[in-house]
Amino acid sequence: MFSKTSLLLAMLGLGLVMGTLPKVKLPTTPKIHRLEQQTELLSVQNPVATQMCFGFYGPILNNVSTTYEINYSVCANNYEMASQNIYCRWNSTLIGLSHEGDSGCNTFVDCATIVDYVEAFECFARVGAQESKTMYSISANATQIAATIQSDLLLVESRRDVCVNDAERDFVEDTTSTYEHLNACLNGAALPNEPVSTEQPSTTEIPQGTTGFRIYWN
Secondary structure (H helix, E strand, C coil): CCCHHHHHHHHHHHHHHCCCCCCCCCCCCHHHHHHHHHHHHHHHHCHHHHHHHHHHHHHHHHHHHHHHHHHHHHHHHHHHHHHHHHHHHHHHHHHHHHHHHHHHHHHHHHHHCCCCHHHHHHHHHHHHHHHHHHHHHHHHHHHHHHHHHHHHHHHHHHHHHHHHHHHHHHHHHHHHHHHHHHHHHHCCCCCCCCCCCCCCCCCCCCCCCCCCCCCCCC
16 A cells, blocks of 8 residues: 555655745746645545656656746846846946046136136136036937937846746646646546556447547647
């Protein structure tokens, strides 16, 4: 008879399957949660089939989880690289605007060294008028560049979200399908590629030309 210890190990194995890399939180749905509860109940009710069914579908669930973790990491890494590329592309421009602003401020130093007050204030007035044009140009350019960077970042964020959504959809669909087949196995269904009995029940008439039925699993 299938021991309680073996059943516990099988359930622990499934828990490890679904949480191999805890740093990436696996998505879930109410349906997956219900299927997990059903799996636990069926494992208790059908201890003989538990080891066989978990042995077959456990690695599949593990592969589904690993695939999601890899796909999620690809999405995150691509986003980080794209974001850094945007910042790097504008880094030289940022430095240039900074130097241009510093240069404008430094031009007032010469005015401060003039001894004659009238000439000093005239210098400030003249340089201030010139530099106001420079500062306005810097402000206009910086505003336009900031808007461009924000637009580029929103684009890569959108691509990241689409990538993550695709990975989550695949994980949920594959996990749901695998749990459904696992539970069917615990209920007595044959494993894929396992020969299916063609013995005819005495109370059932098989139409001519029919030798039995086949189970397919996609």
